Amino acid sequence: MKKAYKAFILKYRRLLILFANLFLVSLSYYLSFMLRFDCNLPTDYFKVFIKTLPFLALIKLSVFYYFGLFRGLWRYVSIYDLKQIIKANIVATVVFISGSIFLYGASIVSRFIFVNDFIICVFLIGGIRFLTRIIRERYHGPLLENERVKVLIVGAGEAGILLLKEYRHNPTLGEVIGFIDDDKAKQNETIQGVRILGDRNAIPKVAKDCNAREIVLAIPSAKGEVIRDLIACCKVPNIKLKIVPGLAKIISGELKISLREVRPEDLLGRETVSIDECEIAKYLRDKKVLITGAAGSIGSELCRQVALRFHPAGLILIDHNENNLYFLTLELKSKFKNLNIKSIIGDINDIGLLKKVFSECKPQAVFHAAAYKHVPLMEENQIAAVKNNVLGSRNMIYAAHHYKVDRFVLVSTDKAVNPVNIMGLSKRLAEIFLQAKARRSKTKFMAVRFGNVLGSDGSVVPLFKKQIEAGGPITITHPDTARYFMSIKEAVLLVLQAGAIGVGGEIFILDMGEQIKILDLARDLVSLSGLELGKDIGLEYIGLRPGEKIREEMLLDKEKDKVTKHNKIYISQADELDVVTLRKQMKELEGYVNSTDKEKVVKKMKEIVRKSHAE
Template identity: 40%
Template sequence: MIQTTYNKLMRWFLHRPRATKRILSVLIDYVVVMLVLWSAFSLRLSTFYIPPQTQWWLFLLAPLIAIPIFIKLGLYRAIVRYIGLDALWTIFKAISLFTLIFATVVVLSGPYSGLVPRTIYIINAILLFISIGGLRLYARWLFISSTQKNLVDLDNKRYIPPVLIYGAGRAGAQLSALLKMGRQLRPVAFIDDEPTLYRQQINGLNVYRPRDLVKLIDKFHVRDVLLAIPSASRSRRSEILLSLEEFPVHIRTLPDLTDIAEGKLEVSDIQEVDIADLLGREAVAADPSLLSANISQKCVMVTGAGGSIGSELSRQIIKLNPSRLLLFEISEFALYQIEQELSHLEKQVEVIALLGSVVDRARLTSICQHFSVQTIYHAAAYKHVPMVEKNVGEGIRNNVFGTLHCAQAAIAAKVETFVLVSTDKAVRPTNTMGASKRMAELVLQALAQSSVTRFTMVRFGNVLGSSGSVVPLFREQIAKGGPVTVTDPQIIRYFMTIPEAAELVIQAGAMGQGGDVFVLDMGSAVKIVDLAKRMIHLSGFTVKNSENPDGDIEITFTGLRPGEKLFEELLIGENVSQTAHQKIMRAEENVIPWQDLQLILTDLQHAVSVSDYEKLRTILGKYVDGFMPQCGIEDWLSQKVVVNQ
């Protein structure tokens, strides 16, 4: 009954207009100032003081001086629920000024000045600071604790879920303060592996050891753990995530606290754990000279600028202050998205959005000549293996001849540097996409032998979060309750983040002398089924299998897709050398002279134009090292029927 009445009173007060709350605060302070002055006399005289009539004017005068000072210094503009140390400093200044003015008025009052002992002013100031500041802090505590203890948002009457915060450092303390002010999550405790913090309190919350997690989950009925360890390395974050996998909790993280403070994001914008933290891959600091060599104060064009790699290249390029950035893209919507994003970066760089296809040589040449392009990053390609396998002709046309036409446009316009974004699937390919990318590499290697334009190729594996990555697919499947689909229990892949890949592409492009094939160090291989299991565990679920039939989400194996390999490679041969960058290697690959390659390309183009897929397959098999297509010739020939219809 008392609790219900209290909640109603709190709800009534919270819903009052700001003007009403300020008037109530002024009235309370008016009474407090008089009571504090009376308390100061009582303490000074060590008795229950009853002021004579000649002193009553002092008790009426004190609030009349104090309240205007409080108003002027903004004590009634502060929102009590969010009051902090800054407000206490303001209260201290207001009380100091009040004490000075009040003492001056009393001393100048003549015969009445002797009615107030000098120590009264000091005692009164101390008591007033404790009372005015203490009341506000107490009110703040009441608002927060009423929400926390009742587990319900007083305004919306909804359950506020409890969470544990992993990390009791500065970021964790700031996070807990933000969550307490908000009404989305209810922090109940900290977890930290620093022994000196054990059993300490931060923002009213106890700090526990990681081994206490089971006890905390049962005690507070926790389903979520929020990571607040921004300073930890990737490898350390990976260790922490691995240690948490055995517990039935959903591991999440929050946006950067700076973004929250600047109003870009809210605490409610909870993110899943960064998949890069699962891999524990440490990024290497970039070389500023390599980053800027082909970009700073130069006209740069990115083909396929709306794709995963192309858009990240564009983001990083614009930060390196090119004289102009050209975004070349066939998809109108993708081009619009990246143009709008870059236009909000407030960089003094002219960004020009250009629609077009890389197979249109005339348009590419016109653009390169008109804008005097100096550097091209060629990221435009069809990359989805099963899709290209079902559209062989278009895959060859776009990936091989699109690269050829773009390179010829660069030569015609005397472009200084041309960087091809290649793939590990070009090495001993088992699919059309990989074979087409290797043919594109051969084109640039041949042209580099007699061209002023420096042609460079950069080969790497899967990137996290790209349109073809398994990570977004797994997240979607887990959100739907499964099953999570994996092609084969033995399939492995190499991964790196899109920003790291783009950064290394830019640096490798600056190291090329002409015809170079660079391969990026992709780190350790990852078993896809293990990645799926970790994502399921860190989402707060268990894997359903024969050993755990009561699990939450099942993993099913669908078989390798057309053209898919169990593992990918980055090198065709063993000829590889280190470069000045520890994450970039130079590969020595076989080159077909341009005179011979021209004839091959003529035959290839004719085969594509007449949908002669038997001829196309023969050409690729003859000139692409290690090409062993998994799809039968019948699958390729079936596409001819579709085309001819």
């Protein structure tokens, strides 16, 4: 029944609006006559009313149509619409007076009737619209049956006020019961009838007293430290926490104005990365781009961003993970139907495969993201780490040089800074070899270092989420463990930007801000789930695993590292390298790898890294 009613309204909406306006215009004109004669309308003037009504209705409906009064949605009526109604009635009244004088003579209708009609018509035409909006906001149909969710908005600024208006336009979202704001001048004041109930420290008490079911953070400009502190204050059982996206993302068209659950990357709270798309497009637009590790977290996002923003001539995807590569290829082909995509399942240690791919596909830009990255696992599988991260990277560098690739970007890690584990050593060796080759190649080789990527495959965030879903406990190595973090998209955009800046041989370092304690991250993720760490979800310290540090080395030394024209990208000072000696050392290392001599492999790796620093 309800569906049939809605279908009827949608089908005949314009016609119903037309008849509603015709009725109100007629009623207004009739009431004007009645007021003129104190509700005792003489027969002669009733005849005048009947005689002039069609002409008035024709004029008013025509003018209303011209001013767009039949097109607006009444649920969103505003002061602008009221102004349009007033303008339309002024024009219609002037035309009607002029027409009446021309057709019927000056004395047929009293001037008092014209004034009455204008006032009453504005009141009726505007009133029905505003009444519709008020009824819809206060007594929305489905909400008569179900109680609305009570919402507390944190932040009584512009974003909070916009959010309040959105809730009132769409009552199904919930009912705003109050604001929270730290500004003392705003305490106990009201905004559009909604009271500011306290500062962030009052959130638990206010939420409990008002029976709130949702808390919305409406501070788009807040930094990560502020967001983390607010989340800590919002630790109230069984309450959902949502956030308003950054306004920069909304303005850029990346997001619609809508609420969403708080994501782990919101805890970083950094400003949106801005890149020079024109500069990046110069080396990617209409070029063939090869990406290794394409099915991984960084590799797949590289594929998406390159395809979406820079319109390459083709994408060549290399990965040994058949499943992930298959689904990535399906995704890209469905989104970018005109893009030439070649997906290759293979290993970067397969020299024959690399020769075939580079000779046939002729890539002009290469992003080398293929790597083994799990520190404890690489401590147990040292030979595999060196084969993939060192020798595989060497093979890619050789191929890029031999087949005259324009640019080659190696995705590296913060663990390559003063490395103490196999994973860090292997990535540092790849950097060393890349820098050495860059001195004797026309290919522009460069590396980009950054820390942990939030939400990437196998990272701490997905692990914590699984542990929370399983009911705990959350496992942490040490209470003081801290890491640098960056979102996947942020990392990828800066990798693309670094690729445009490089002239060959640089190691770019991304400014990742301050390290974040893993314990704080775990606590915040548990809070986002509406639970409390230590009470609802257990916590277990398991001790540092082989190769792990409590805190990472300082990724960026702003006094030592060179500044680029991009404020988030720095250049690490390059080491002076003896290319001939390095080539011999790499051959020795490869021999130890082939003979699976772990001790000699590790010893040789440390020797090469130590000598590169000494030189």
